[in-house]
Amino acid sequence: MKIWLDGGLQDVESARVSVFDHGLTVGDGIFETVKAVDGTPFALTRHLDRLTRSARGLGLPDPDHDEVRRACAAVLAANPVPLGRLRITYTGGHGPLGSDRGEHGPTLVVALGETRRRPESTAVITVPWTRNERGALTGLKTTSYAENVVALARAHEHGASEALFANTVGQLCEGTGSNVFVVLDGEIHTPPIASGCLAGITRALTVEWTGAKETDLPLDVLERADEVFVTSTLRDVQAVHRVDDRELPGAPGPVTAKAMRIFEERAGDDLDP
Numbered sequence: 001m002k003i004w005l006d007g008g009l010q011d012v013e014s015a016r017v018s019v020f021d022h023g024l025t026v027g028d029g030i031f032e033t034v035k036a037v038d039g040t041p042f043a044l045t046r047h048l049d050r051l052t053r054s055a056r057g058l059g060l061p062d063p064d065h066d067e068v069r070r071a072c073a074a075v076l077a078a079n080p081v082p083l084g085r086l087r088i089t090y091t092g093g094h095g096p097l098g099s100d101r102g103e104h105g106p107t108l109v110v111a112l113g114e115t116r117r118r119p120e121s122t123a124v125i126t127v128p129w130t131r132n133e134r135g136a137l138t139g140l141k142t143t144s145y146a147e148n149v150v151a152l153a154r155a156h157e158h159g160a161s162e163a164l165f166a167n168t169v170g171q172l173c174e175g176t177g178s179n180v181f182v183v184l185d186g187e188i189h190t191p192p193i194a195s196g197c198l199a200g201i202t203r204a205l206t207v208e209w210t211g212a213k214e215t216d217l218p219l220d221v222l223e224r225a226d227e228v229f230v231t232s233t234l235r236d237v238q239a240v241h242r243v244d245d246r247e248l249p250g251a252p253g254p255v256t257a258k259a260m261r262i263f264e265e266r267a268g269d270d271l272d273p
């Protein structure tokens, strides 16, 4: 397995990052997960734009898009897989112990993992912890993901694959690694970015392609929604057949099934929509 580090390909076994890298010591880093279909990254331009937005939010230098594109292409060529997940990690680089950044520039790592298509439907839970819709990191895709790790472990304990958060004012927000949509009276709704959710790329494409509305939704909308689905780079559009103890028999329902179909067709037509 080859990864990209320090401007070139390296063997994953011998590649080294400083133990004082701020990505490790203080979670000072950002990342993107990009799906790669038969060696071609999906929606890479949108991922690079979000990487830059996250970098600016953290005060990191703008990532060099040409280098990241070259890195993705090189890693994909060196590790051919039918369906892959590129992981682009960009950290504050190595510096002193503590929160001040050092003199060194950022660290860029691009790696690839094999992945597989997700099931058509899944179970989710809600968790009692909240997303902060007004934090310094709100909306940034940072490597500070421990809260998501904890919530996802709780989901797995309950036989679910995703955990959904409300924000601090009780509105539905997002999952640990996905955005959430509900169907009410035949219309698709998803929480607005102001809810504190990540501006998911699959979310944006789904809104664009299905006409879903961005609506403030209370968490308990999940108790009455006709259909629920989640979206992410690795799930695409995935129906939800259980929320906590509430079963949603027949998932995907008709509206979700149509959204899944539209997404698959449009995404298949254009790998960089």
Ligand code: PLP
Residues within 6 Å of the ligand: 033, 174, 175, 176, 177, 178, 179, 197, 198, 199, 200, 201, 202, 203, 231, 232, 233, 234
């Ligand atoms: N929300 C969070 C917290 C995420 O980490 C992710 C993806 O990893 C998403 C939403 C979905 O975003 P995307 O569709 O860009 O994968």
